[in-house]
Amino acid sequence: MGEVKATTQTTLEVGEGAGGFATTQVTALTHWAQKYSLFMYPFVTACCGMEFMSVTSPRYDLSRFGAEAPRFSPRQSDLLWVVGTISQRQAPVLKRIYEQMAPPKWVIAFGTCASCGGFYDNYTTVAGIDKIVPCDVYIPGCPPRPEAVLDGLLLLMDKIQSGSKDPAIVKPRTDPVTSQSHGLIKLRRGRDSMV
């Protein structure tokens, strides 16, 4: 037992020494590459799919973040979008699809139903996909605004870059808890109001 500990200690010392800088940089590069090439597997079961189409369409182009390529095989995808209500009958399918994905893999719960069951407080609906598969980002809304979806994707990208899977360490970029200045105060129609 003691010997094993000593070995770990030695490895750590080597890692922090000459090779430390390079290893850190390579890890950061890997995370950077991973967060900008999220191949998605859309597991769309319900009405949130309409909003998901809206996010992938040209107006709120998901491909600006490198996350647009859908792979309809879980083995080729990195990011599982669970979009919509998951019933008890679908739960084993979802779990199987998650298990078929090759690591590194991430899961986004899109919308209220996938995140926590929403108002489906009944015996057919799974109360949140985190009862079945580990979930990285929850996007609230019924359905969420495309802006909220992009916020969620940015949060996931920040999480990937940080390399940590622990919750509540990485915060969303516009967090109403800390800053409420991003409210859309002026309401004007027209193109110049978008800037």
Add this chain to the structure above:
Amino acid sequence: MTQQASDYQGLGPQKVRGVVVRRPNRTAGVQAYIPELSKGLGITMKHFFKNTKEYMLGQRPDPVLESTTDGVNTISYPEQRRPYPERFRGMHRLTHRDDGSPRCVACLCCSTACPAQCIHIEPAEYPEGDERRGYERYPATFVIDELRCVFCGFCVEACPCDAIRMDTGIHAAPYDSREQFIYEKDLLMSFCGREGDQVTENARHEPGESTHPGVDRERHGH
């Protein structure tokens, strides 16, 4: 050559009105496939070279550049923001009274109306001697689970005191754990409306004021 289908024999008892279109003649040139293929590709290539020449010489606007100025524009979201509609139901907020306390009287109308049951209120009585004791209660805790909320706006409609509103213009933010979606009373009270207001324009009649409609057993003579 066309003829009315109702005149045509062999359509069955229900004579459907329509126009019969004859199949195109399959001449030897069409059947040989290659000449027609090269003819079609020739049209494509003709347009390709013509368009390329005109773009190079600047004789017509570039459709790619034109699409960046007009038509469907991509919104670079974190930098550019599209204005939300005026009645967009966003994050909840609790409005204030003039003295900064919440307008909520903990009547539980909103949590009863909520289809997702995402509002939790614990009402409490005002202390003895307070003007409002006997008239109303206050929320000791007011918790909204923003993940469970479906943004239907029933709570706003149910509220008799204009205490809860959804006019912040902020969409609910995503987080990576469920605990962070639990919004407490202090946070909900810190949100402002679109115009930065926290006090609503609806008048509130405090107990003790002459406009207050309520009476109870102890105080009915004001």
